Amino acid sequence: xDIAQLQAYGYFILTASxxxxxxxxxxxxxxxxxxxxxVDYENYSNMALKDDxxxxxxxxxxxxxx
Amino acid sequence: MFHxxxxxxxxxxxxxxxxxxxxxxxxxxxxxxxxxxxxxxTAPYSTLELAGRHVYIKNSCNACHSQLVRPxxxxxxxxxxxxxxxxxxxxxxxxxxxxRTGPDLWRVGNYRTTDWHENHMKNPASVVPGSVMPAYKxxxxxxxxxxxxxxxxxxxAQYFSVPYNQSVPMKDGTTKVVKMGGSVAEANxxxxxxxxxxxxxxxxxxxxxxxARGEIPEIVALIAYLNSLK
Amino acid sequence: xxxxxxxxxYTIAKMFMLTTxxxxxxxxxxxxxxxxxxxxxxxxxxxxxxxxxYTNFSRLRPLHTDAVIxxxxxSGVFATWYYVGQRVLKVSMAESALLMxxxxxxxxxxxxVVVAVVVxxxxxxxxxxxxxxxxxxxxxxxxxxWVLFGMSIFGLIGIRRExxxxxxxxxxxxxxxxxxxxxxxxxxxxxxxxxxxxAGESGIGAWYHSVSMYSGTNDALVQxxxxxxxxxxxxxxxxxxxxxxxxxxxxxxxxxSYKLSLLSFWGLMFVxxxxxxxxxxxxxxxxxxxxxxxxxxVILILPSWGSAINMLLTMKGEWQQVAxxxxxxxxxxxxxxxxxxxxxxxxxxxxxxxxxxxxxxWIVGHVHDGVLGWVGFMIMAALFHMxxxxxxxxxxxxxxxxxxxxxxxxxxxxxxxxxxxAGITQGMMWRAHDEFGNLAYSFIDTVTxxxxxxxxxxxxxxxxLVGFLMFAYNIYKTMSARPVEDHExxxxxxxxx
Numbered sequence: 032x033d034i035a036q037l038q039a040y041g042y043f044i045l046t047a048s049x050x051x052x053x054x055x056x057x058x059x060x061x062x063x064x065x066x067x068x069x070v071d072y073e074n075y076s077n078m079a080l081k082d083d084x085x086x087x088x089x090x091x092x093x094x095x096x097x
Numbered sequence: 098m099f100h101x102x103x104x105x106x107x108x109x110x111x112x113x114x115x116x117x118x119x120x121x122x123x124x125x126x127x128x129x130x131x132x133x134x135x136x137x138x139t140a141p142y143s144t145l146e147l148a149g150r151h152v153y154i155k156n157s158c159n160a161c162h163s164q165l166v167r168p169x170x171x172x173x174x175x176x177x178x179x180x181x182x183x184x185x186x187x188x189x190x191x192x193x194x195x196x197r198t199g200p201d202l203w204r205v206g207n208y209r210t211t212d213w214h215e216n217h218m219k220n221p222a223s224v225v226p227g228s229v230m231p232a233y234k235x236x237x238x239x240x241x242x243x244x245x246x247x248x249x250x251x252x253x254a255q256y257f258s259v260p261y262n263q264s265v266p267m268k269d270g271t272t273k274v275v276k277m278g279g280s281v282a283e284a285n286x287x288x289x290x291x292x293x294x295x296x297x298x299x300x301x302x303x304x305x306x307x308x309a310r311g312e313i314p315e316i317v318a319l320i321a322y323l324n325s326l327k
Numbered sequence: 328x329x330x331x332x333x334x335x336x337y338t339i340a341k342m343f344m345l346t347t348x349x350x351x352x353x354x355x356x357x358x359x360x361x362x363x364x365x366x367x368x369x370x371x372x373x374x375x376x377x378x379x380x381y382t383n384f385s386r387l388r389p390l391h392t393d394a395v396i397x398x399x400x401x402s403g404v405f406a407t408w409y410y411v412g413q414r415v416l417k418v419s420m421a422e423s424a425l426l427m428x429x430x431x432x433x434x435x436x437x438x439x440v441v442v443a444v445v446v447x448x449x450x451x452x453x454x455x456x457x458x459x460x461x462x463x464x465x466x467x468x469x470x471x472x473w474v475l476f477g478m479s480i481f482g483l484i485g486i487r488r489e490x491x492x493x494x495x496x497x498x499x500x501x502x503x504x505x506x507x508x509x510x511x512x513x514x515x516x517x518x519x520x521x522x523x524x525x526a527g528e529s530g531i532g533a534w535y536h537s538v539s540m541y542s543g544t545n546d547a548l549v550q551x552x553x554x555x556x557x558x559x560x561x562x563x564x565x566x567x568x569x570x571x572x573x574x575x576x577x578x579x580x581x582x583x584s585y586k587l588s589l590l591s592f593w594g595l596m597f598v599x600x601x602x603x604x605x606x607x608x609x610x611x612x613x614x615x616x617x618x619x620x621x622x623x624x625v626i627l628i629l630p631s632w633g634s635a636i637n638m639l640l641t642m643k644g645e646w647q648q649v650a651x652x653x654x655x656x657x658x659x660x661x662x663x664x665x666x667x668x669x670x671x672x673x674x675x676x677x678x679x680x681x682x683x684x685x686x687x688x689w690i691v692g693h694v695h696d697g698v699l700g701w702v703g704f705m706i707m708a709a710l711f712h713m714x715x716x717x718x719x720x721x722x723x724x725x726x727x728x729x730x731x732x733x734x735x736x737x738x739x740x741x742x743x744x745x746x747x748x749a750g751i752t753q754g755m756m757w758r759a760h761d762e763f764g765n766l767a768y769s770f771i772d773t774v775t776x777x778x779x780x781x782x783x784x785x786x787x788x789x790x791x792l793v794g795f796l797m798f799a800y801n802i803y804k805t806m807s808a809r810p811v812e813d814h815e816x817x818x819x820x821x822x823x824x
Contacts, residue, residue, distance in 0.1 A: 073586070155452075172757075278524070279525035
């Protein structure tokens with residue numbers, strides 16, 4: 032196989048997989064609606080709306096995580 | 098997987114990078130070797146021409162003039178044969194431009210003369226009534242930087258194997274050798290020889306005197322470059 | 328230490344607000360001069376024949392583009408990052424002496440690079456590559472500044488209280504990565520002082536001069552992969568970051584669909600980079616790349632409109648705010664112009680349209696409806712929103728804002744309509760043949776016909792500049808306006824009469 036052919040295959044596979052991942056993500060977002068911490072994605076809008084330093088974080092980073 | 102990425106900024110950044118770098122890897126890298134092979138008739142720039150190219154770049158001529166003839170009848174009628182990839186093999190950087198406020202210059206050497214350029218650069222409206230191009234009078238007094246042009250020749254010969262002092266095939270079956278000096282002094286002497294030919298066709302007495310003194314005004318280098326575009 | 332409650336620290340945001348305004352004025356002023364030079368060539372020698380070398384069109388043109396892109400826009404991006412970043416991550420710059428130091432270093436080095444760029448471009452020291460004109464010593468400075476920006480982003484993220492990253496932060500990260508990659512690859516060059524002659528001399532000629540590592544067609548390909556995506560990661564991605572924060576915050580409305588914002592992010596990242604080929608249609612780059620550039624440019628409408636529509640729908644049920652608040656007006660118009668230029672761009676990228684549009688003023692018009700309408704309006708809106716919060720004072724004058732809005736909107740409309748007509752007229756005249764198959768017009772015919780449009784464009788640009796000066800004045804006066812209480816700063820920004 033010459034370089035152009037390799038390129039063509041690599042290319043196709045990568046594009047196809049990225050497309051699948053993107054659609055997988057869309058499917059995931061709209062079926063699950065919540066992320067791993069059980070927070071509804073739409074609640075994340077509050078990160079902008081309630082952004083004073085004294086406001087409670089939408090999902091706080093606990094001390095034990097890194 | 099998705100949850101995880103959203104909360105791990107480092108891996109998130111890696112993910113973003115993969116997605117954006119991907120197009121560049123596939124689109125740009127693979128054709129590099131092919132596109133830089135010169136076609137027959139393409140020779141490297143001489144020292145004076147290269148100095149003229151630097152004058153062209155210094156004054157951003159490429160902001161208003163393209164150097165790319167597209168394959169349309171209207172363009173080949175106006176400017177000559179459409180551009181071929183290999184013709185640009187020695188163009189570092191490329192000067193295709195993105196805007197034609199003025200006409201294309203890729204083959205300007207075929208239909209304009211030293212005399213025409215001299216008048217035009219001094220006062221564009223004198224040869225092209227209605228022109229919006231500014232005059233470039235300072236090019237008649239500023240000196241061309243031959244040393245930098247020579248340094249560039251050395252660099253491209255050393256790093257990119259540009260064939261200076263070697264014979265390159267021409268369209269009519271002959272060959273041509275573009276000379277590059279062995280030292281700074283020799284490079285300047287070669288450039289001056291070329292400059293004398295240009296200056297002989299010019300009217301401006303100051304320019305002629307300057308060249309006779311052994312110095313090269315920017316305008317002479319620029320005209321040498323423009324004449325080389327064919 | 329005094330036991331004071333923790334507050335966000337806007338020191339660095341303020342510094343970059345200043346450069347946003349100053350460099351905005353410089354860039355736009357040069358732009359107006361350029362516009363009038365094309366309409367009236369006498370303006371080229373406006374400061375006399377002696378200085379003509381430094382005031383003529385060709386010397387000023389790269390200064391205009393670079394002042395607006397790397398001066399005005401980047402300053403705006405930095406200013407908003409140092410504001411938004413803290414707030415959505417719920418962490419103050421004051422909590423980390425290191426980040427504070429890096430931020431200040433970032434600002435001062437940025438300023439040094441700006442000065443170096445101005446000096447070198449006036450002197451005609453340029454590599455000629457559009458938006459990458461800087462020679463290698465300045466490139467190194469740019470890289471250092473950029474690394475500091477990256478350290479600030481990831482540093483702040485490292486000490487955050489909010490576990491998830493808000494969508495704006497995603498976009499800032501993408502800006503950082505995208506520009507870093509593009510800039511590095513496009514500026515690969517070899518300093519010519521490395522060349523050694525047969526006689527053994529080296530270090531010949533100008534020390535700052537360099538030669539591109541790519542030649543001809545390859546160089547063009549890399550340059551427009553960069554050029555197009557510098558627009559993507561300078562004029563689109565960070566500005567989307569801004570609107571995703573400032574519009575919801577100012578209006579008090581949650582983003583219409585946060586999920587849509589996430590997926591249009593990935594869509595944009597994936598598609599944008601491919602579209603660079605549309606700058607090289609009908610050139611000597613391989614055909615499949617040109618086609619790819621065309622196709623992806625059209626697909627690009629989807630993720631772009633995903634964000635834009637998301638913004639417009641955020642105002643659902645609250646449209647009276649657009650009438651009431653000039654600040655919301657700026658953002659809604661910005662988002663409308665975003666939709667408009669992301670539709671116009673793909674149209675121009677269609678091969679048969681590009682055959683007419685390429686090399687003409689239509690392209691210039693397209694860039695400007697994007698930059699004046701979208702980037703400019705959004706950055707000004709962001710600064711208007713930030714001003715009361717960083718200075719703790721109300722915006723000096725609401726009526727001045729309203730006047731500015733209408734003056735600038737008129738300016739943008741005059742600008743792009745005149746450039747559309749100019750571009751299409753010229754494109755059609757270039758290709759016109761008479762009945763014998765000869766060219767119908769000489770080149771100069773296609774230039775002189777543009778005179779009225781160049782005048783209109785100049786006026787449009789001037790109006791925009793006037794509006795920008797009003798903006799600068801308004802922000803300046805805000806620093807000494809009526810002080811406000813914290814509760815007034817919840818959503819809608821307080822404004823004086």
